Amino acid sequence: MRLDLVDITKSFPGVLANDRVSLNVSSGEVLALIGENGAGKSTLMNVLYGMYRPDSGEIRIDGQPTTFQSAADAIAAGIGMVHQHFMLVPVFSVAENVVLGVEPTGALGSLDIAKARQMVKEVSDKYHLDLDPDALIENLPVGIQQRVEIVKVLLRDAKVVVFDEPTAVLTPSEILEFFEIVKSLVDAGKGVVFITHKLKEALHIADRIAVLRRGTVVGETTPTQADENKIAEMMVGRPVQLVVSKNSAQPGEEVLSVSDLTVLDPDGRTVVDDISFAVRRGEIVGIAGVQGNGQTELVETLTGLRAANNGSVRLGGDDITVASPRLRHEMGMAHIPEDRQRQGLVVGMSIAQNLVLTRYHSPEFSNGVSMDWGKVHDVSEELVKNYDVRTNDVDNLASTLSGGNQQKVIVARELSRDLRLAVASQPTRGVDVGSIEYIHSQIVKERDAGTAVLIVSTELDEVMALSDRILVMYRGKIVAEVDPKKTSAMDIGLYMAGSKPQGVAS
Amino acid sequence: MSATVMLSAEQRKQSRNTGVTLIILGVISAVFFTQDGGSAGFGLTEGFTLNLSSQRFAQVLAVALVGAGAFQLYRGFGRLMNVFLATGTALFVISFLAWSASGESFNFTGMLQDTVARSVPITLGAVAGILCERSGVINIAIEGQLLFAAFTGSIVGSILNPWFGIVGAVASGVALGGLLGVLAIKYQVDQVIVGFAINFLSLGVTSFVGQRVLVTKPEYNYLTPFRPIDVPLLSDIPVIGPSMFEQNLFVYFSYVVVAATTWWMYRTRWGLRTRAIGEYPKAAGSLGVDVLKLRYRNLLIGGAVAGLGGAWWPVGAVGRFDENITGGRGFIALAAVIFGRWHPVGAFIAALVFTLAEAVRLKLGNLDTGIPSEFLLSAPYFVTLVVVAGFVGRSRAPKSVGQPYTEQ
Amino acid sequence: GGSDDTATEDTEAVTEETTAEPTGLACQVTDVGGVDDKGFNQAAYEGLLQAQSELGVAVEYLESQGDADYDPNLQSFIDKGCDVIITVGFLLADATKKYAEANPDVAFAIVDSGTSAANVQGLTFAANEGAFLTGYMSAAMSESGVVGTYGGINIPPVTVWMQGFALGVKYYNEQKGADVKVLGWDIDKQDGTFAGNFESLDDGRNIAKTMYDEGADVIFTVAGPVGLGSAAFAQETDGKLRIIGVDKDMSISDAENANVYLGSALKGVTAAVFQAVQDALAGTGGGTDYVGTLANGGAGYVVSQEIPAELQAELDEIQQGIIDGTIATM
Amino acid sequence: MPRWFDALGSRLNRMSSLVITLLAVVSALVVGAVIIILSDVERLGNGEIGAAFSELATAYSALVRGSVGSLRALSETVNNSTPFIIAGVSVALAFKTGLFNIGATGQMLAGGLATTWVGFVMDGPAIVQIPLALLAGLVGGALFGAIPGVLKARTGAHEVITTIMLNYIASFTILWALDTQLFQRPDRSDPISKFVSDEAMLPKVFGFIGLGEKFPAHSGIIVALLVVAAYWWFLERSKMGFEFQAFGQNADAAEYAGMRAKRLTVVGMVVAGGIAGVAGGIEILGRYGYATQTFAGTIGFDAIAVALLGRSTPLGTMFSAILFGALQSGGREMQVETDINIDLIVVLRALIVMFIAAPLLVKAIWRVKSAQVSTGQTFKGWGS
């Protein structure tokens, strides 16, 4: 079938998210949709999926104008969507999530869970996505959760499948698997819309590439016509530096040293398993690993948000294993948390207030009793300028910023002071190339200023681009330490998956 | 390293608290309940009264509890922890009763009977709350729903007959559920505000209209409540039988409602979708589930259940309505929702804990304990406080409860 | 004002006929719980209505929703130019004193509290006397040898009844060498069983059930509407459990359940209030205390027909004994 | 978009939202009227529709006269509003910290009892006694508020449960306390406390210009306004206020930022309890001069509605408190002048809260266009 979006316009209070956007996709082809944060990609797709109703413009299926009152209509029309933020109920099992809305039922509307399991099995077998129907979503790694999303879509036999930034959370090997899946979908005659920030991937998998900027389509091209730099320029509207430029590290003395660190989660499962490592001043150490292998817990323990069950953490010789987050912060530790919405920001507060969230109490801003908001305001203006946060007023709510700019607020807050150690977790997740470039350069600047930097990212490209040393985490253990210059992404990916590259002695 | 060897901070804290609790209970019964030599008569059935020496019992129990506590602290019962805690507490209560009743005797079975009977409005109110909150809408208005239902139930029941009274009560519960729905879902009013407003509205309207109408027409406010009905066979089981199966229909209604809601919530399509929209409505919405419609539906059903609970006063207990007759039971029910962890059975148990404490304090009133009546009166609330703090602790609410859902 | 139906009709009636000459304005401030509380607020108001029909005064009442309303309500009545203001309940004692002293030319009378100023008549009642007799009667009528009583909350106007009742039972035991047990009130500890409120009827039901389970077959309820719940439960026992009402003859106020009432202990609030209005209009009564007793009919009891003649005779005897002080009821 | 444009827009919004509020009150009165008429069984029975309506008119005019119609009415309104304002701020502050304080009633009782005690044991000039007595109220309320706080911090017991239970416990405990030697008035056998000394009583607010008679409102209102100002300062200017709000809006972020969740929970309840305690103290020193079991009435509970209606902002809370106070004194006058029972006030209050909280509904009813309206949720679920 052929799907046309014609002159779609959609605005939110104060934002024109889509401005007369026209796109089309047909069975058997992959359309890549690329654009900065806030360019309007998700909005456009939500319009297509019936979640939003457009202000104007229309959707045509095989030329027939149609309107979607709800997602149900879109689903019925054969449109499936894997959302940027997974639409999975964490406390439900895989099967329950998959059949939600099309539940097989027995007498009195009672759930036929056996049937549900079998439905999941059928689809996942057909497309070689193995899944345990009874696993709880909240216990599954993101990669698997994404499979569940895909199975959901396939189960409702969609003819056009939209993937909103699907690869952001995957390992190289998982990404390759994902591309296999996409291919098999295309072979099965389905049309695919593939939203991404990663130009490489777009070039690799897409038949056509459409670029969105500030809510409008600024151009359409094909992998054969365009290269990364060209597309990046279309996206951002200016030439972009894609590879991180940094000269080799000058490591100094140890700043962070972790020994025999073990952490259990509330249910008593071992999530960080007897880890030891060190980070020296002037170097960037990257921790690679598939999400859910203990990185989160490791970082939370290093930053004092989680109690260690065993082992010790030292900062510049002082034992800080039991120090409070604030003390660590005052000792010169910065923390860029992995989830900006959940931890990094209070989105209901102003940008200025968020810019001082971790040091509002310092004499600079507070006499211990009252706050000097004037001072905060001035400092914030400064930071916003230096760190290129796009806003017209630091007193606006943080919620009014786009993802990338929210992240810049956190980076500005955490890096804009004298540091001994910077711990950055997913520093550029879901952030557009323009911002990525900027954030990376800031991190490198910190390193060169003599800070010890620990990067934790599930995006291998990022870890490889930034790190001077890479530690690979798997099942709570550090399974390898490699030099990014001497090791291939593929090999690291294998470590991340728990196996060993050929030719590496066990 | 495996989890059995090492415990997370949470677990250590929990198991430590349990151990400490057990020991404290043990010490208390050792110090106080062993004072009195007499034997206490627990009236179990017509003929049979179980006499147990409060002193002996307390001594044995004390040793057992302290032992268990120590073991818990030293090794830990692991899985069985809560079983031990529950049993320990139950025995402790019995020891307490034995102590207060020593030298006398009291009707133990009757006590349990009252416990179950009085749990009805709390249980039904709580289930109503669960139905709403599981689908993502906070229901602070339980008290108001109960009160209004009691009001209409009494009037309709007096004019027509008790059964119609129930129908009327259910209808008014549904009406208030609908009001909550329209305001909270359609007009997205702060759900807690709506709840409070509905509570005030019910209190005001029932008192005001009651005073203007019922005083004039007392015949509109008198009906004959249901009498107890023995369930064949089941009611013959000693102790359990009389306490659970020699009750009036409302008690059986509440059993059915609890069972049905549990099944409905965890075994049916509706239930699955309900829990989904309470946890993550967008997810359900993205799969074409009509979130708002389902929320309405649940609020109406919840209203009906609350209505049934309200009917208990006129039809199931006292045969009439009086100003503010529910006297805060709806808020106890609200507590039971949380205490019961948003699970119908949990709520039922929570209600029983509360009413058991009430029944016990009434017995104590008749027994010879030196405790001032004012403190006896606060006992049920105090017990709930302790139980919630000591055993229940942090409980996990439906994620999206309280947040209005917009399709865009 | 006032929303009690009889009130409105009569007031209108009166105001119509007396736009000519109302012989005065008599006003009542209730405590929490209005003139429909089946308790002393209602009893007092009936006294006013009696004054209205017999003395031709106009009557008004204001319901208080909380302690905060006492002062303003009294003030409103002062402003309205009431000739006599009846305040009901010891909770209003302080407010009454305050306004009486501020308005020496207005007559006040307060139910359940002593005089506190030259223009305040105190209306108190030896409730224990009537209760004593019902206690004796209950003991005599009890087959199980266990009787019970309970109150609303632990305050003197409530416990005085319970005390009298228990003493009546005690007296019966002494006289007859019987051993009738009283649940819910302990003469030595001066403490007992309470509902904790005056509104929740199911508490009344539950307490009655609990005492019934412990063998009680007569229960004296001293908790206003809460007692109605006990009556409802007594209904279920098909006559095995009997209730003694309080304040007024409950077999009339709670007519539907008349059959469960074995009797009621009475407090002559209505008569006393009527008397107080009369005194006030006559300019007497201020600064004095009226104490309702068996002797002056300000306290008493009623029993159902069914009680045997000889018991009635004993009761009359005891009543005489109480009146001439040979029998102590406190 | 230029700043001045935003400013203009928001001003228009504020105006139109004022209109909406007025319409909300009107809607409430209309519905109230319907209830009055329909429940007037006799008159309707006798077909005296006209009479019913004229009584309605009297009632509503009395409502106005009784609340603002005269100096005395105004002063009544002031006295009624005072405790609503203070207790309202207590609940509002808890909301801002992400806590749902249903326990203001119990905290008022605790605070009031403490105030009473200081009031009658000590003597000395007012300037010493009043502050000390109120301080005692603060402490009493704070200690009572600390219980649910610590319980939540230590065991996770939800404050909604614990505060509800503590209200009952407080009301029975005070009943017991008032029967003890320490508190009970020698010449009384019922549960009522000794009088606080005259110096401890709050002076009339306008006594100093000889208006004490005409305008008998006590100076508790000044305390109340100070509390509102302090609350404003706390939210807008203080360091801890910032912490409270950050924690209230996003507990995870607050912990990440080095704030101490458990401490904030405890302190939040302590502060809220303390403020409620002051409300109790004010009632004692301003209104009664002694304590009874019921002196707090339902203020602590109504205060929840006040805070919700005021969206927990300092001014919002103050204004809704004043509205509640006015309704209360208006209702009394209404009862004086008509046969309409005072319980109607509870109805009107409920309706007004409902309509004001439902701007979208009001707009729909009155066909109002424009006007951005907030549909924010004060209390974001039960946490976990």
Ligand SMILES: Nc1ncnc2c1ncn2[C@@H]1O[C@H](COP(=O)(O)OP(=O)(O)OP(=O)(O)O)[C@@H](O)[C@H]1O
């Ligand atoms: N529900 C909403 N309400 C208000 N504004 C919104 C809403 N959703 C999106 N926006 C705004 O619309 C614009 C487009 O958002 P959208 O999420 O479509 O961008 P995107 O291209 O998906 O960005 P990203 O790459 O970060 O996902 C942004 O400015 C965003 O702030």
Ligand SMILES: Nc1ncnc2c1ncn2[C@@H]1O[C@H](COP(=O)(O)OP(=O)(O)OP(=O)(O)O)[C@@H](O)[C@H]1O
């Ligand atoms: N960082 C802090 N600074 C000051 N007071 C705190 C802090 N954290 C908690 N508190 C207060 O001290 C009390 C004890 O804190 P703690 O963290 O020990 O609680 P806990 O986790 O229950 O301790 P434990 O695990 O030993 O039982 C808490 O109830 C809280 O009121």
Ligand SMILES: [Mg+2]
């Ligand atoms: Mg997006």
Ligand SMILES: [Mg+2]
């Ligand atoms: Mg009333």
